[in-house]
Amino acid sequence: MTIHQDPRAESAVVAPAPADYSTFLHLDALLAATEQVPDHPDGRFFVLVHQAFEVWFELIVHELVAARTALHADALPEALHRLRRVVAVDRLLVTQLDTLTTISPAGFAGLRPHLGTASGFQSVRYREIEYLSGLRGRGHAVVAPPGSAAAARLDRRLREPSLAETFRSLLHRHGVTDPVRLLHSGRPDSALLAVAEALLDHDEAWAMWRARHALAVERLIGHKPGTGGSAGVAYLRSRRDERFFPELWQWRTQL
Template sequence: MTVRPDDLLPGGFVPPQAAGATYGEFLHLDALIAATDPVPDQTDGRVFVTVHQVFELWFRLILHELEAARDNLFAGEVPDALYRLRRTARVDWLLVSQLDALTTISPGSFHDLRPHLGTASGFQSVQFREIEYLSGLPDRHHGTYRPRDPAERDRLARRLREPSVWDAFRDLARGRGVTDLVRLYRSGPVDRELLDVAEALMDHDEGWAMWRMRHAVAVERIIGRKSGTGGSSGVHYLNSRRDERFFPELWAARTHL
């Protein structure tokens, strides 16, 4: 049965009850699959495009979950925040495993594919940077990439202005009288619920760190030490960021125990 425009939710999404919507209509599969069609006419073009498109879909979900977790923490809704953070960490590890598909592209095949990419590069992913800023990356001004799209520039500027997940955690900790994170980790923690949030944040941080490391290795396996298509220094740039952490204070607390 045809879905009418009036049946759509904001953004054009089809609600389950809309006029007998089919699986394909509900998920907008025609549009989703069509988005993978304009790929370079080259052996591994579809693999390269699909992997990166799926990355961006997962990035979108992570942003949604982190926003909700941040708001939950500010509201003191700890169980809801944990629910969101634990899902985020699972998705982080999905991103790591997804790189295995990318490394099926041989160096010779990517050499033939690269001219088709022009200046397009994962270095330009705005959602990737949004995740880092929203998580609470201390150095939020790394890199030299500035989006050409004014809307993308505005999105990044907004992320830099708004509170991060880390800000929300610190607000929660202060509200519960916890100012010493080392004490939080000692045996018989002063606040078990707060400790669970801290460890959920660590799970997210660890997953993202593993993605950075695995991504750097995957890129080096495919292109060696060549510069990136988007103007970065390639593997050198990726390696320079491998030791970054969203929540360095949580990592440092382990050292000071």
């Protein structure tokens, strides 16, 4: 006996309930996490600004992973799309630092006791961006205690290839034995050259963020130690010349 299914039943898929703007973005849960620092007029502002940084950091991590996957698959247009998005966010973050300078030094001095030992130095996602990009010279025990989920996340990133390593492999697969010649060609249609420039844009924007961050902190606290136990501005200044892709900068000297 043959059972004939009503073809209309195939299209009778239950559609998800329409979500309004707030529900789609989970705004109630998101904004519930923006608790105000007690008894300080700049508390909510300070929390919101730093939460916004962390949301953007999370997006950068996502896009860097996607760019690395695309480079590994030789999908250069997709990699460029992802890297250009990263750079756009990088540059946004540089300008977002301007918001912190709307807190007066006296205002921050009153806010600082509420922060305890909390410090941007402890940002796991910030360190993840460094590891993914290619800067791996520092440990992360002070950021993520050994055995914690955060430490496991960072350990995994260290085991994975960085973007710098992935780009070197890409050049090798394409038979580029002298990257300086790639730069010298200056061909606007070269996808490899476009990827190299996009990586450098990311590196440059992050260097600008480090420099601008050091200035913003110096403007707020001078040369006091950081809340997380770092040396504060002295520590931030010591990292201003670090680069994700030092080879891309060195090739320019050899050009």
